[in-house]
Amino acid sequence: MIVDPRPLEPAFVPGDVRHREGEVDALTSSLDPLLDGRHADPALLTGPSGTGKTCIARHVGDRLQRETDATVQYVNCWDAYTRYKTLYRLLEGIGEAYDVHRQSTPRDSLLDRLRENLDTPYVAILDEVDQLEEKGVLYDLHRTRGLSVVLIANAEEALYAPLEERVASRLKTAHHIRFDRYGVDELVAILEDRVRWGLREDAITNEQLRWVADAAAGDARVAIGTLRAAAEAADREGAARITDAMLREAAPEAKSKIRQQSLEKLTPHQRVVYDLITERDGVRPDALYEAYREAVDEPRAERTLRNYLRKMRRYNLVTAEGEGKARRYSTVE
Template identity: 50%
Template sequence: MITDARVLQSEFIPREVQHRDAEVNYLSSVLDPITHGQRADPALLHGPSGAGKTCIAQFLVEQLRGEVVDLNYQYVNCWEDHSRFKALYRLLDGIGQTVDVHRQSTPKDVLLERLRESENTPYVVILDEVDQLEDKSLLYDLYRIPHLTMILICNDEDGLFVSMDDRLNSRLTDCERIRFRSYHESELVAILSDRVRWGLTDGSIDTSCLELIAANAGGDARIAIGILRRAARKAKGEPVDKITADIIHEETPEAKSEIKQRTVDRLTPHQKILYNIITETGKIAPQQLYSAYCNRAEDPKTKRMVRNYLSKLEHYNLITAEGNTKARIYRTRA
């Protein structure tokens, strides 16, 4: 039933993209100077999870690499590489400059200087989950590198800029912003149809079942693809010749749980403390949450930073916030 398992992964970059023509055209125009050997202005892609931000960014950079002979490129997941050192290391790795870098002893300033002094070949970097960077001043330093173009990706535009200092805000306020909305169910069906065509045998799933998956995904392409992947694997091991509605109903909660656990595993230490406290208490008010957090964290962050962390947990559907500021209650999402 499964002919190409790669296309059933949410990280797979498709050969064509569905229902994002406006966003593709806009970002393509922003990146056009690179085809003329110039640096492009920074671009900020923002919107909910599973809306295609990362996919579109990588899709267009791959197209650029086909047009521009000398073009360096690196993708950085700032949730995983959230420290200044890790992010710089990843960027240097993209141009093969990490051979003699020692993670324990090489100063961060040396990494930045090496990146500045690297060859002037155009370098496009995608900084995904950029709001997760611990040291946002890195963005200012990268902005000042003449041959480097930044594509920034985050959920919440306001949450990103509120954590920046005035110097960085003045540089990035005018960056090109591209807002992504959640997918409609019909759009998810089209996306899933492509994945089925590329990765499953003919007749392995009916349109009605794709519509069922889309209805269960809540506008999130990652969840939709995750349900399809689990359903295909389940059907492969069953005495059936196609994916059925019963299999989809059975695998939907498992797919959502899998994605949720993957998200929890990627939380930074401070975010994980907050998430664990909310999970343990069931519901908790902001002041009690902050007090409990300060008791557990070795180096507690400010209340403003903690609010940013909580906003991130909300965007990834790990928690819910009910009520206004004074009467707010945080709960874990089922």
């Protein structure tokens, strides 16, 4: 059934993208100054999960590296959520992290080393950038000659709200590229490509692909995950084709897997908050913050907690009912 598993993976970056030509052109244009050796202003990609932001950023970055002498480094801020980790990943991109040691290398020296070793244009793609706990690093990167940044976040306010004014004022000049949810026809076209590249011919019908696209509600990750889970089920059973029953079982499985992956990416403080919500189902925000303050040694500000909650709601980890002080949070089963 599966002839090539790579196109069925969420991190797969196709050589040709569907239904995001305008966004590709916009991001490419924002990076055009690099072709003349000039600095490119920041680009900000926003939109709901599963709308192609990461795919497009990496697609444009791959093409830029093929056609120019620019270096492009992708950094997922779910993992690299501190200043140190972000700078370390950027040093890795130019081969300058080999002798950096967490315990003995001064933090401030990482930025100096980065600035001293940028001989060609460097593009930093910072995905889930609102996850950064020390957002002042964005100001430092913006002021680094030869380095341009592409920022990816779910929502503009999620990035700007917690920023210091000096950082926000710099980043508000960014080229803002907004991504809307995919329509059913657009998702079907994307799935058709993945089927052609990854599955045996006639593995699934167009009508079935339309069902998958409709069930995914505009989220390409869910659609591709459903296709992958159904194809794996067909492989296990030795079936010649994917059946409707396999798809019906695969859809909730795909959503659950994505939710679990998001849960595993939470920072230590976010995980504490999530666990407290799990323990205190229906907890109010004020009670949640007090419990959080007691549970950690260096609690973040209440505004940061609100940002955590917004993030977890966008990734379908928690739900909220009510408004203001009457709001209550619960985890998604």
